[in-house]
Amino acid sequence: MTSTRGYHHGDLRRVLLAAAVEVIEESGSAALSLRDLARRAGVSHAAPAHHFGDRAGLLTALAVQGFDLLAEALHAAGTDLLDVGVAYVDFAVGHRAHFEVMFHPDLYRADDPEIRAARARSGRALHAGVAALAQARPGTRQDDAMAAWSIVHGFATLWLAGALPAGLGDDPGEAARAVTRRLFTPPPGP
Amino acid sequence: MTSTRGYHHGDLRRVLLAAAVEVIEESGSAALSLRDLARRAGVSHAAPAHHFGDRAGLLTALAVQGFDLLAEALHAAGTDLLDVGVAYVDFAVGHRAHFEVMFHPDLYRADDPEIRAARARSGRALHAGVAALAQARPGTRQDDAMAAWSIVHGFATLWLAGALPAGLGDDPGEAARAVTRRLFTPPPGP
DNA sequence: GGGCAATCTTGACGATGACAAGATTCTGTC
DNA sequence: GACAGAATCTTGTCATCGTCAAGATTGCCC
Structure with missing residues (x-):
């Protein structure tokens, strides 16, 4: 119980980031306030400033965390591009607070060295899937990488915005799999 | 000059929406403030509340405006799905303030009847392209519609976030065309 | 011309971000 | 064990914001 705590929380940085995730998932990034996070953590309004x-x-720290979690998720997905794509969507939906902040650079310090490094790590993880495809299918171009990333990012973003029509089911990963499969097996042509 | 103006601006609603677009394009939706918009319009801080x-x-009004502008842009693009996709990306990049707000329903009143109607209009325009494809290519499924929307939405969002790598050129429409074409002509398979 | 709606202005209050000054606790060194 | 300094907080203040209320001005309709 924080009432017995003095001037040293001990783990305030992590608790504040966790509280931020909770608030953003409930109400969006616009609703985030440092004072509210401080209250939730049981400290004074200026305590977050130290960390x-x-x-x-x-939000910079949250974005760094997000890019690293994404890199881990993509690495864990293996090298099949469809699996990597599904992992991307699963990450976005499972970490909607991180995902929302990551792709809104006006919310954080985009030129922060840690952000740059974390972005690079997740970028490399993303391209690992594309590299595997290029190996399996000679002729793959940068456009293919962009198409693959665009389709999964678009699907995730639209799912999170609640813009997709009903009927896609409850599993975003499975719905994404069906949709992103189209990238490789287009509808029968004329 | 507003200094000769009394209590009746005459066109305040439109001026405030235009100022909002300007601020969001410069600094993102988080930087939007009613008082700042009022100052830019040369009225008192409480004037926007009336409108x-x-x-x-x-932001609800801005989103409605955005969905309608999108519907117009998609109608103007014709029925070739690739053209519709490129128009979507051109709209997103050319109206980044509207686009950002449209897909962040926690910023506005998503259950507002005007929003629902405007969303329906742009949804119909979006599906006109898919319907044309279905006519030209029997066997087209809902997944294809989702894939098409996902890829252009993803590309637009990534472009606006500055997440795409350099080398795609300065024309988002052309870059999108090259990328979305992949949806219909996948790389050579094994 | 008068009444009422529309469109503002002025003022106030609570919440916020950011900053400053200071208090407390922890850690490392001697 | 003591001390110094860093780390980690607390308290207070100020400017700005969103929102609400009360009131002033202007436009429109009968």
Whole structure:
């Protein structure tokens, strides 16, 4: 119970980031406030500033965390591009707070060195799937990489925005699999 | 000059929406503030409330505007799905403020009847392209529609987030055309 | 011309972000 | 064990914001 705690929380940075995820998942990034996070963590309103500097600093840390979690998820998915794509969608839906912040660079310090490094790590993980495809299918071009990334990112974003029509089922990964499969097996042509 | 103006601006609603687009394009939706928009329009801080009720009300109006502009852009693109896809990307990049707000329903009143109607209009325009494809290519399924929407939406979102690698050129429409073409002509298989 | 709606202005309050000054706790060194 | 300094907080303040209320002004319709 924090009432017995003095001036040293001990794990405040992690608790604040977890609280931020909770608030963003409930109400979106616009509803995030440092004072609210401080209350939820049981500390004074200025305590978060020591760990993050300011609101943008906290969101920078959240984005770094997100890019690293994404890299891990993509690595774990193996090298089949369809599996990597599904893992991307699963990540986006399972970590909607991180995902929302990651792709809104105006919310954080996009030129922060940690962000750049984390982005590079997830970028490499993303391209591992494309590299495997290029190996299996000579002739694969950069456009194919862009198409693969675009389709899974688009699907994830539309799912999270609640823009997709009903009938796709409850499993975003499975729905994404059916949709992204189209990239490789187009409808019968004329 | 507003200094000769009394209590009746005459066109305040439109001016506030235009100012909102400007601010969001410059600094993102998080930077939007009603007081700042009022200052830019040369009125008092409470004037916007008469037209929009509150901040979410203004963003609702902006989203409605966006869905309608999208519907118009898609109708103007004709029925070739590739052209419709490119028009979608051109719309997103050319109206980045509207696009950002449209796909963040936590910023506005998603259950507002005007929003629902506007969404339906742009949804119909989007599906006109898919319907044309289905006519030209029997066997087209809902997955194809989702794939088409996902790929252009994903490309647009990634482009706007500055996440795509350099080398795609300066024309988002042309870059999107090359990428979305992959949906219909996949790389040579094994 | 008058009444009412529309469209503003002024003022106030609570919440926020950011900053400053200071208090407490922890850690490392001697 | 003591001390110094870093780390980690607390308290307070200020400017800005969103929202609400009360009131002033203007436009429109009968």
